[in-house]
Amino acid sequence: MNITQILFWLLTVMAIGSALMVIVSKNPVYSVLFLIATFFAISGHYILLNAQFLAIVNLIVYAGAIMVLFLFVIMLMNLNTETEPQKNKWLKFAGTIAGGCLLLVLVAALRDADTRTSTALVKEGDIGLIQNLGKTLFNEYVIPFEISSVLFLSAMVGAVVLGKKE
């Protein structure tokens, strides 16, 4: 095994392990912290794919901004294990079955997809570097890019309007 493979397995174990801990832990604050750890592991995978810009933006946007807001809300709600309402046994059962069905459908759908046959470009692809990504976004995809920025702007205006309401 070379360094890339060792790092890949390390990051994979970290990503899946902490993703599992997100749903297993009883304390919602722990869940948020494990989700942040998951984002770190995924960013590590991006770096292995030579997509440094994606890696760091993933950290800034998700781990640095969105999860802080999650943490805000959860800390202020003060969700403790004692005060958390115990869910119905049948509800848990139904949830397990529904989740299992989703997994089955996803596996079935992805089984013959061509993502399975194409291998990832480790340390070779350079589309994730900031220069190439910028050129692609502003040349080939400039209209969708601008439209999505308008979408963000309207969301921002909407949030301000909602916040201003008495």
Added chain:
Amino acid sequence: MFDLAFIIEKAVLIGGIITVSLLIAMYSTWAERKVAGFMQDRLGPNRAGWGGLLQPLADGLKLFMKEEIIPNASNKTLFILGPALAMLTAMMTSAVIPWGGKIEVFGRTVDLQIADINIGILYIFGVVSMGVYGIMIGGWASNNKFSLLAALRGASQMISYELAMGLAIIALLMITGSLSLKTIVEQQSTGWWNFFLQPVGFLIFMVCAFAECNRTPFDLPEAENELNFGYHQEYSSMKLGFYLFAEYINMFISSALMATLYFGGYDIPFVNDANLGANIGINALAAIQGITLFLKVAFFIFFFMWVRWTIPRFRYDQLMNLGWKVLIPLALLNMLVTGAVILWLGH
């Protein structure tokens, strides 16, 4: 499989930079009290050692010797994780700052920079946005309403000022065209310092750096007249020391960043670095460059202290108004003007 010399080189570099950061942070606490004493017409610490120079050691020893109290009702894991995270994020930023040119050791050319990554500024941004967690986790885990309020204040303050800081940097990036700090310094050593091209951007960046470091006039998270002692109220012993120390390391790194981005980094002013290097050898040149950078950093650290003992603390609504209604529009305008000028000059 591994390049041993490379690993040793980087390990020595990392160890050296961490040691230097800690030393400077240590003596910043001494300098802060001396500056405060000077501004208030007092002497400042002068008992331990000559001119109080051993005071930081005495303080550190005191913090280590103090009884360590972990509140019963706190969340123990997170209570310990908080100061550790604060310290970690404070130290991580130093990885991408170039501390000098190249040196030659045992026939190897070594860059005085831990990692020259092509997204250097974004990396700093990422680490700074992680800095919120140290405060938030510590404040929440203390299980104290003052700590929690202070943590929320600190986090919202940091998020708000990150935006203006990012916009100020975008205007800078339009000029440099590179995210690598090494390239930015090299551009400045041949041309103008970025401060002369981006004075407004520098002003915004500096104000935001004050807010990110939780320094006066933006030290709302530890406003002792409202929140007792803020988010580290329940902390004692070296865990408190870590929080206080992290603030000084942050200050040091912010100063280094301001010097690097806007004041030429390790560039020696009025001197052609390359010619000087040809005359006195690159090791001597790197030493002079390092000293130059540290002089610039020392000035900014002094400036941080100068402001602290001059300007009183803002009220929370004033802080938010300044961030959202003054700095962000100003940063946007600065960006617009920069873009227009670059277009006009036809780069």
